[in-house]
Structure formats: C-alpha cells, structure tokens
Amino acid sequence: MIQSSLELIFQNVNELKKSKKVSLNGAINQILARDIFAVKNLPSFDNSALDGYAFNYDFVNKPLKIVGTIFAGDKSVYELSQNCAYRIMTGAMMPKASDTVVEFEKAVVENDMLFVDKSIKKHNAYRYAGEEVKAGEMLLRKGEVLTPDKIMLLASQGIDEVKVFTKPKVAVFSSGDEIVEPWQKASQSEIYNANSSAIEAILKDAKFECEYKGIIKDSFTDTLNAISSASNYDVIITSGGASKGDADFMAEALKELGYKAVIDSINVRPGKPTKCYKLDEKLVFILPGNPMAAFLICFLVVLPTLKKISSQKELNFTKIMAKFSGNIKFKDGRSNLVLGIYKDGKFSTINNNKFGSGMITPLVKANSIYISKVGESGLSDNDDIEIIPLY
Structure with a gap:
C-alpha cells in the first residue's frame, strides 16, 4: 500500500522545474538540471x-x-x-x-x-587517452544528485558551474494541545514534541531544507491560520490531527482553504491515518501524531515525494536481499512495516514485531525495515525478503 499511495501522490505532483546556476564549490547534493557531456578525453593524453x-x-x-x-x-x-x-x-x-x-x-x-x-x-x-571517458560521451544525467565523486568528475572536465534544480520550500508543524517543545518544561499531563525534530532530521539527512513553524493548537481557527501563514511554501508537513477525533481539525481547515484530498489514508501499520492534500502546486501531508508512525511515513512517503518534486532521477529506496530470521504472523487486510536488524545477510525483528505506534525505542534499535504485502500472512525462518536500510 505504500507503493500504490506513492504512485497516486506522484500522479498529483508537478516537478518544480525551476533551476539556477551554482559554482562547483556550492553544488554538493544539488540535483542536475541538464545532461552533462564530456568536453575532453579522460585521460586527455597517453x-x-x-x-x-x-x-x-x-x-x-x-x-x-x-x-x-x-x-x-x-x-x-x-x-x-x-x-x-x-x-x-x-x-x-x-x-x-x-x-x-x-x-x-x-x-x-x-x-x-x-x-x-x-x-x-x-x-x-x-x-590511454580516453580510456575512462571520451569527448562527447554522456558524463552525468539530468536528475542525478551531485555527490563528491561527481563533482570531481566535473572538475576534471574544466566545468566550474552547473545548472541545478531548485528544491522545494518545506514547512513543518506539529499539532496538539498536549505537546510542548523540548526546550520547555512538560508537566505530567504533557508530552514533548518529538515528531518535528525527527521530521526535520529525516529531511535534512536527505539534503532537503525545511523550516519549523511551531505547534498548532487544537482549534479550527488556529489550524486555519497556521496553514494560511505557510502559503508561500511548496510542501507543508504536519503531524497530529490526522485521525477522526473531535479535536482533529486539519482536514476541515484544508478543505476550507480549497485543498483537495489526494489520499485519505494508507492501509498500513503503523501510519494508516496519513493524509495528503493538494491546492494548485502545493502539497500538505498530515502525518499521524504517534512518533513511530510519523517517522516511518515521513521516511517512506514524504521523502520520495520531495525527490519527485525536485526532479531527482532516483526516487526508489535501495533494497537489500536478506534471509528472514524467526517466525511472525501478520493481520489480514493491510500492509505491515516491520522494523528489524540486518546483519550478516539476515534480518531479524525487534521484539518479534510487537510494538505500539507511539514507541520510539524500536526505531533506535532497528537499522532496516521490511514492508509486507497486503494479504501476506507472515514470515517464516529463512524466507528470502527485500528490506530497506534506514541508515
């Protein structure tokens, strides 16, 4: 269900296509806006x-x-x-x-x-001259992320300036009367806002910039004003206010502002309440308030969408073949996000896949994730599976 939700979101996403020129020294992690061809042989002489x-x-x-x-x-x-x-x-x-x-x-x-x-x-x-690259050959393709090795390759061709795509402007909110910031003092009835820090970290680790805009209180007016205040951003990410509770005003406020639903939920555990809305070229993601669900959906859904908007060539996660170690069962009718540890070619679950979506420590222990198919009954010892590294 993650993949089908992504495909639906991608159908509603327009790549920014805005570009700018940057010097090679400032091109790290930028996304190429045009194909680059070799201007001379590498090596240029025997x-x-x-x-x-x-x-x-x-x-x-x-x-x-x-x-x-x-x-x-x-x-x-x-x-x-x-x-x-x-x-x-x-x-x-x-x-x-x-x-x-x-x-x-x-x-x-x-x-x-x-x-x-x-x-x-x-x-x-x-x-030999040209044994590595011949003049006129394709050097790098549009949509590739410029890593240090690619910058070295460009420099070897005497290229000191490249055209790159502009990345989307991203705003991050949390919502809920019960949450306070990590730099504030939480009472026994309050909880610290962990979601925004995680979302920011996931995005920045993937070289996307974002701006934290604060906590939205549980009222229709506050929610409406917060979303309106971020109208100059390409993507808005909120966590909390995604379910059907009496104090969840996010979807109501977005509809009031003219946004249309792209997805209303994802049939996955954890992360089912996830929503995505669109207005013109702008997207809003409403992630679950539970930390584990917010973290995983940001990683698996929001991140690939930002890559798509940025015209990045590689959208899919790297997948690794592994042998499953253990035996677990899945509930019918949904996909399951299985946190685990990959080591020496084997993938084993955290606590036999028993966790709550409000937990954080399983994320800390895990280094990879398995996404089950809808209708898959479980995994048996030594099954061949594909997993996604988290780090």
Missing part, C-alpha cells in the same frame, strides 16, 4: 600510471639504454628509438613507440641500462 621506465614490449628481455627522464607536466614530445627506454613519472606523457611501463621496484638497472623480463605484462601501467 600517460604513465606510476613511476618507472617506459619501453616498447617488442624489446623485452633485451638490454635497453635509458636515454632520459620525462616528468609530469613536461609538454615536449618524446619518441623511443630501438633498444631504448625513458625514466617516467606518474602522470607524465608516454613517449611515442612505447607501450609498457615497468615500475622502479621491478626494474633492474645497471650502468644506465634497463633489463626487463616477461614477468611484466604488455601495456602494464599504460593509461
């Missing part, structure tokens, strides 16, 4: 992969006269004569007619003569 001697393999097992040294950065063009060799440094341009490099450690040199036997393979340590 060169040595290590410090050694360049020679022609046709003359292996023969004494070779060392006629000079080639340093990295030397732009002169050298050419080997028969029965000759050059000392060469890492990255230096290979002399013409050479095809192999023997490293210093394996070279035998006597009186400026090099002796190489056939233990050295032909083309050893010879880096």
Whole structure:
C-alpha cells in the first residue's frame, strides 16, 4: 500500500522545474538540471600510471639504454628509438613507440641500462587517452544528485558551474494541545514534541531544507491560520490531527482553504491515518501524531515525494536481499512495516514485531525495515525478503 499511495501522490505532483546556476564549490547534493557531456578525453593524453621506465614490449628481455627522464607536466614530445627506454613519472606523457611501463621496484638497472623480463605484462601501467571517458560521451544525467565523486568528475572536465534544480520550500508543524517543545518544561499531563525534530532530521539527512513553524493548537481557527501563514511554501508537513477525533481539525481547515484530498489514508501499520492534500502546486501531508508512525511515513512517503518534486532521477529506496530470521504472523487486510536488524545477510525483528505506534525505542534499535504485502500472512525462518536500510 505504500507503493500504490506513492504512485497516486506522484500522479498529483508537478516537478518544480525551476533551476539556477551554482559554482562547483556550492553544488554538493544539488540535483542536475541538464545532461552533462564530456568536453575532453579522460585521460586527455597517453600517460604513465606510476613511476618507472617506459619501453616498447617488442624489446623485452633485451638490454635497453635509458636515454632520459620525462616528468609530469613536461609538454615536449618524446619518441623511443630501438633498444631504448625513458625514466617516467606518474602522470607524465608516454613517449611515442612505447607501450609498457615497468615500475622502479621491478626494474633492474645497471650502468644506465634497463633489463626487463616477461614477468611484466604488455601495456602494464599504460593509461590511454580516453580510456575512462571520451569527448562527447554522456558524463552525468539530468536528475542525478551531485555527490563528491561527481563533482570531481566535473572538475576534471574544466566545468566550474552547473545548472541545478531548485528544491522545494518545506514547512513543518506539529499539532496538539498536549505537546510542548523540548526546550520547555512538560508537566505530567504533557508530552514533548518529538515528531518535528525527527521530521526535520529525516529531511535534512536527505539534503532537503525545511523550516519549523511551531505547534498548532487544537482549534479550527488556529489550524486555519497556521496553514494560511505557510502559503508561500511548496510542501507543508504536519503531524497530529490526522485521525477522526473531535479535536482533529486539519482536514476541515484544508478543505476550507480549497485543498483537495489526494489520499485519505494508507492501509498500513503503523501510519494508516496519513493524509495528503493538494491546492494548485502545493502539497500538505498530515502525518499521524504517534512518533513511530510519523517517522516511518515521513521516511517512506514524504521523502520520495520531495525527490519527485525536485526532479531527482532516483526516487526508489535501495533494497537489500536478506534471509528472514524467526517466525511472525501478520493481520489480514493491510500492509505491515516491520522494523528489524540486518546483519550478516539476515534480518531479524525487534521484539518479534510487537510494538505500539507511539514507541520510539524500536526505531533506535532497528537499522532496516521490511514492508509486507497486503494479504501476506507472515514470515517464516529463512524466507528470502527485500528490506530497506534506514541508515
């Protein structure tokens, strides 16, 4: 049910398509707005992969006269004569007619003569122009996230500025008269607002910025005013006020403001009361008030949606094949989010999958999650399953 809910949300999402230019130094974790093609070969010329001697393999097992040294950065063009060799440094341009490099450690040199036997393979340590990337080839695709290795690749092409997609502006609320902020003093009848901190952390860990807007009190007017105050955001995320309780005014307020329901619930445990509303290009997610449910739905539903809005190429989570350890049963008619620990190829549940959606400690203990299919009766020991790493 998670996947079908995501598909429905995706059908109602328009990618922002807004872009900007950023310097390479500021491009980390940004999303490419256009395809990038190589402008030059990588390597751009034939060169040595290590410090050694360049020679022609046709003359292996023969004494070779060392006629000079080639340093990295030397732009002169050298050419080997028969029965000759050059000392060469890492990255230096290979002399013409050479095809192999023997490293210093394996070279035998006597009186400026090099002796190489056939233990050295032909083309050893010879880096050919364009063997990694050829000019004109696709380098990176639109929608890819710019990671440090990709930034290095761009720099190797002399690219110092890239066009990237603008990420959505995200506002985060909590709701409920019973919650207070972690920096305040909670009475015995009050609870601390843990949800917003978790939601912010999940989003920021995935390189999305968000702004915390505070706690919405349980009244229709306060709810209406809070949502209205965030009208300049692309996505609003709230937790609490998602169920059918008398004090849950979120859906009522959104309808008053013209929002239309995209999903009214998700047939999953925990997280069933989750809702998503849309007005023009804006989305509002109403997550459950229970911490575990809010955390998991934010991770599994909100996060992929933000990636979709941002035109990110990879939307799906990385999945790992594992062997299930243990035996558990599921209730019919719903999907189940199973928290567990993945280690040495095996996935085992936390407390045999017995937890309440208001708990937090199972999240702390778990490092991965299994999503059961609707109608799946349970898991048996040694079953093959696909799991999603949480971290």
